[in-house]
Amino acid sequence: MLEKDIKETFYSKEEIHERIAQLGKTLSEDxxxxxxxxxxxxKGAVPFLTDLVREMNIPxxxxxxxxxxYGNTTVSSGEVKILKDLDTVVENRHLLIVEDIIDSGRTLNYLVNLLKYRQASSVKIVTLLDKPDGRVIDIEADYVGFEVPNEFVVGFGLDYAERYRNLPYIGVLKPEVYEKNS
Ligand code: PRP
Ligand code: MN
Ligand code: MG
Structure with a gap:
């Protein structure tokens, strides 16, 4: 069903699970x-996060x-709107931000600055995917699953028009899928 819209698989289910297990082991030590x-x-981080925490054998x-x-109007400021904030007080806590992808870097740049301002003891980033060619703001993740080229990737949390998040692998959409809907 979903497969018919996918042109190419970048990272298979097995490769992703193996990489998440490695990341979980490293993070458990750190x-x-x-x-x-x-x-x-x-919402993008949910599939990665749920798998990752089950590979972290620590409290x-x-x-x-x-x-x-905010979109292109505030490109230079990279301003981001909070739709749901944390429930937890982060002061003196070690934070590990989990993302599905870093593209322009705007989302993470904003979040890291905000959480440091709130006096977290440390703020680090783990991302399943890194798209370095998309970067507008100079920010790097501390832990990266895989690099991806500058293409429209979906699956494992990444959506196109809110769909394909449940695809169990990372793939590239066929161009006719977004041409049809635009
Ligand atoms: C996507 C992705 C990251 C962000 C990366 O989220 O999940 O959070 O964009 O892009 P950036 O590096 O250019 O800021 P999106 O805002 O599409 O929301 P979603 O996770 O609900 O899909
Ligand atoms: Mn997201
Ligand atoms: Mg999205």
Whole structure:
């Protein structure tokens, strides 16, 4: 059903699960005794986060934020609107932001600055995908699953018009899918 819209698979289900297991092992070592607050950025980060935390065999807490970019009008400021804030007080906590992808870097740049301003002890980023060619603001993740080229990738949380988030692998959409809808 969903497969018919996919031109090419970039990372298979198996490759993704193997990489998430490695990341979980590394993070378990880096965050043992830190009781990190794992911060998922809705909605794209959900599939990655739920798999990742189950590979982290340490005490941790989870919370979520939902943000939206203001779009092209505030490109230079990179301002982001908070749709749902954290429930947790982050002062003196070690935060691990979980994202599905860093593209322009605007979302994460805003979030990292905000959470540091709120006096978190540390703020680090783990992202399933990094699209370095999309970068507008100079920000890098601390932990990266895979790099992707400058193409419209979907699956494992990444959507096109809110669909394909449940695809269990990372793929590229056939151009006719977005041409049809535009
Ligand atoms: C996407 C993605 C990241 C962000 C990356 O989220 O999940 O959060 O954009 O882009 P950037 O580096 O250019 O800021 P989106 O705002 O589409 O919301 P979603 O997660 O609900 O799809
Ligand atoms: Mn997102
Ligand atoms: Mg999106």
């Amino acid at each position: 965050y043992k005794d830190k009781n990190p607050l794992v911060v998922g950025i809705l 941790l807490e989870m919370d979520f934020m939902d943000v939206s970019s």
